[in-house]
Amino acid sequence: xxxxxxxxxxxxxxxxxxxxxxxxxxxxxxxxxxxxxxxxxxxxxxxxxxxxxxxxxxxxxxxxxxxxxxxxxxxxxxxx
Amino acid sequence: xxxxxxxxxxxxxxxxxxxxxxxxxxxxxxxxxxxxxxxxxxxxxxxxxxxxxxxxxxxxxxxxxxxxxxxxxxxxxxxxxxxxxxxxxxxxxxxxxxxxxxxxxxxxxxxxxxxxxxxxxxxxxxxxxxxxxxxxxxxxxxxxxxxxxxxxxxxxxxxxxxxxxxxxxxxxxxxxxxxxxxxxxxxxxxxxxxxxxxxxxxxxxxxxxxxxxxxxxxxxxxxxxxxxxxxxxxxxxxxxxxxxxxxxxxxxxxxxxxxxxxxxxxxxxxxxxxxxxxxxxxxxxxxxxxxxxxxxxxxxxxxxxxxxxxxxxxxxxxxxxxxxxxxxxxxxxxxxxxxxxxxxxxxxxxxxxxxxxxxxxxxxxxxxxxxxxxxxxxxxxxxxxxxxxxxxxxxxxxxxxxxxxxxxxxxxxxxxxxxxxxxxxxxxxxxxxxxxxxxxxxxxxxxxxxxxxxxxxxxxxxxxxxxxxxxxxxxxxxxxxxxxxxxxxxxxxxxxxxxxx
Numbered sequence: 001x002x003x004x005x006x007x008x009x010x011x012x013x014x015x016x017x018x019x020x021x022x023x024x025x026x027x028x029x030x031x032x033x034x035x036x037x038x039x040x041x042x043x044x045x046x047x048x049x050x051x052x053x054x055x056x057x058x059x060x061x062x063x064x065x066x067x068x069x070x071x072x073x074x075x076x077x078x079x080x
Numbered sequence: 081x082x083x084x085x086x087x088x089x090x091x092x093x094x095x096x097x098x099x100x101x102x103x104x105x106x107x108x109x110x111x112x113x114x115x116x117x118x119x120x121x122x123x124x125x126x127x128x129x130x131x132x133x134x135x136x137x138x139x140x141x142x143x144x145x146x147x148x149x150x151x152x153x154x155x156x157x158x159x160x161x162x163x164x165x166x167x168x169x170x171x172x173x174x175x176x177x178x179x180x181x182x183x184x185x186x187x188x189x190x191x192x193x194x195x196x197x198x199x200x201x202x203x204x205x206x207x208x209x210x211x212x213x214x215x216x217x218x219x220x221x222x223x224x225x226x227x228x229x230x231x232x233x234x235x236x237x238x239x240x241x242x243x244x245x246x247x248x249x250x251x252x253x254x255x256x257x258x259x260x261x262x263x264x265x266x267x268x269x270x271x272x273x274x275x276x277x278x279x280x281x282x283x284x285x286x287x288x289x290x291x292x293x294x295x296x297x298x299x300x301x302x303x304x305x306x307x308x309x310x311x312x313x314x315x316x317x318x319x320x321x322x323x324x325x326x327x328x329x330x331x332x333x334x335x336x337x338x339x340x341x342x343x344x345x346x347x348x349x350x351x352x353x354x355x356x357x358x359x360x361x362x363x364x365x366x367x368x369x370x371x372x373x374x375x376x377x378x379x380x381x382x383x384x385x386x387x388x389x390x391x392x393x394x395x396x397x398x399x400x401x402x403x404x405x406x407x408x409x410x411x412x413x414x415x416x417x418x419x420x421x422x423x424x425x426x427x428x429x430x431x432x433x434x435x436x437x438x439x440x441x442x443x444x445x446x447x448x449x450x451x452x453x454x455x456x457x458x459x460x461x462x463x464x465x466x467x468x469x470x471x472x473x474x475x476x477x478x479x480x481x482x483x484x485x486x487x488x489x490x491x492x493x494x495x496x497x498x499x500x501x502x503x504x505x506x507x508x509x510x511x512x513x514x515x516x517x518x519x520x521x522x523x524x525x526x527x528x529x530x531x532x533x534x535x536x537x538x539x540x541x542x543x544x545x546x547x548x549x550x551x552x553x554x555x556x557x558x559x560x561x562x563x564x565x566x567x568x569x570x571x572x573x574x575x576x577x578x579x580x581x
Contacts, residue, residue, distance in 0.1 A: 004086070006082050006084060008082070009354065009355050012354070012356070028352055032469055036468075036469060051086075053084035053085065053086055054084065054349070055082035055083060055084055056083045056084070056085075057082055057083045058355055059345075059355060059359065060359065061181075062261075062536065063341065063345060063358075063359070063362060064095060064096060064179075065096040065097075065265055065266075065267035065268055066267055066340070066341035066342045066345065066362070066401065067341065067342040067345040067346055067481065068083075068085075068091055068095040068096070068097060069085050069091075069345075069346075069349065069477075069480040069481055070345065070348070070349040070355065071349035071350065071352060071456075071477065072084075072085065072086075072474065072476070072477065072480070073352075073471060074471065074472050074473075074474055075469050075470070075471050076469055076470040076471075076472075077469045078468070078469070
């Protein structure tokens with residue numbers, strides 16, 4: 001199973017927009033744990049690939065002329 | 081609403097990078113129409129060398145401005161200027177709309193920037209600033225105007241004046257700068273100009289193919305060596321002596337040693353640093369790029385007047401951001417050609433020194449995606465994870481970080497090569513339009529870049545940067561600049577631009 005979520009960064013916190021839920025954390029490790037917990041609560045078991053796409057609108061607009069991409073992540077969670 | 085890169089074509093109509101490619105290719109295609117005897121580019125206005133008292137005694141717009149080709153010689157100079165404004169405004173506004181910029185602000189900002197650019201460009205062509213006492217293309221402007229003195233700076237004076245005016249606005253009229261900032265996009269303008277420079281490279285290849293290939297390959301070699309030397313040393317100094325954390329040291333190393341803002345964002349993304357780090361480092365880079373742009377071209381011109389290509393390549397490795405590098409390369413090109421003409425009465429062909437600066441930078445830009453990819457793998461492997469999931473790095477990350485305007489630049493270059501090999505009989509017609517697009521169009525885009533780069537540079541932003549600013553200054557002038565020059569010398573020494581007869 002594959003899911004596409006948007007990743008953002010505001011007020012010194014990472015935010016994952018997962019479906020209709022917002023998962024926030026101070027670090028990416030904590031965010032990943034939050035995503036794992038969320039997935040477990042919804043899907044119970046199985047292997048899920050989550051693609052996190054960083055929202056570049058979080059950067060000041062003048063940055064996009066230099067580099068319009070930050071990063072995307074591809075994570076695999078085993079819920080079993 | 082969010083801006084994410086999911087599919088390979090994302091951003092194709094919404095980023096400055098892609099729009100540089102589209103705009104550059106559009107102008108290139110217009111220029112090619114001369115193959116079918118259709119001049120679709122000769123309307124663009126260009127400034128003429130003029131002299132103050134001569135103009136005052138008998139004022140005429142035609143002494144200041146002319147069209148770029150004789151096919152439009154019946155146009156009034158002001159109509160040509162207005163048509164130039166209207167065309168550039170329409171095309172860039174279209175791009176601004178797709179980039180989700182504020183179109184109203186764009187139109188106002190671009191109109192002001194266009195007007196100031198032209199004012200400065202005309203002023204910069206006053207003979208006492210630009211005329212050189214030597215015969216060029218059968219003319220000696222110095223003697224024609226019967227001058228007693230001249231700074232003899234050639235086209236370089238216009239560039240420096242535009243930069244000065246931009247800096248004054250950006251630092252002393254900040255309210256006004258904020259009103260026009262929406263349209264101050266030096267990277268967009270310069271990347272479009274670099275695409276057009278592909279035509280020049282194509283023409284250069286026709287004239288001296290082995291030299292051009294050698295220039296391109298030595299640029300790649302120099303950039304590669306610079307990566308391997310600059311980055312680890314700056315990272316080590318940052319960690320060991322400035323006690324920076326891993327992420328800050330890595331982002332700063334890329335920013336100082338590779339290609340400025342784009343490298344710092346790419347590296348921060350690769351190692352998944354908080355965006356606050358590249359945003360802070362970017363501000364530092366933009367301000368320091370201005371120092372490099374102002375100091376290095378006259379310095380290299382005076383300390384090594386007989387090493388034009390080495391000087392150009394050294395700029396490519398030292399000056400951060402594409403805009404500042406190309407701008408510095410353009411000033412160096414003008415200053416060195418003017419100096420050689422003045423001292424030895426030898427006229428080097430223009431564009432070669434600039435191309436040396438840009439080719440080196442382009443290789444650096446191309447490598448950044450690969451470098452970030454490698455860093456991302458190293459970072460993930462060395463990260464002590466507190467989670468159980470697996471993470472993989474997708475190859476698409478290289479693509480998303482790849483500068484797309486480089487594709488257009490290469491396309492234009494290779495298309496010229498293909499024409500040379502497969503359709504040699506159409507080359508002379510293609511060159512008629514190509515000369516205008518890579519000449520007047522490109523120089524006008526450079527002028528827009530100089531003014532815009534000044535407008536967005538606010539020196540007061542250095543306040544509070546303390547440790548980072550100190551490391552940046554030390555690394556740049558104490559290490560990157562001299563070592564960059566040495567590497568440029570090793571790879572480029574002995575190369576000289578062709579001499580115009």
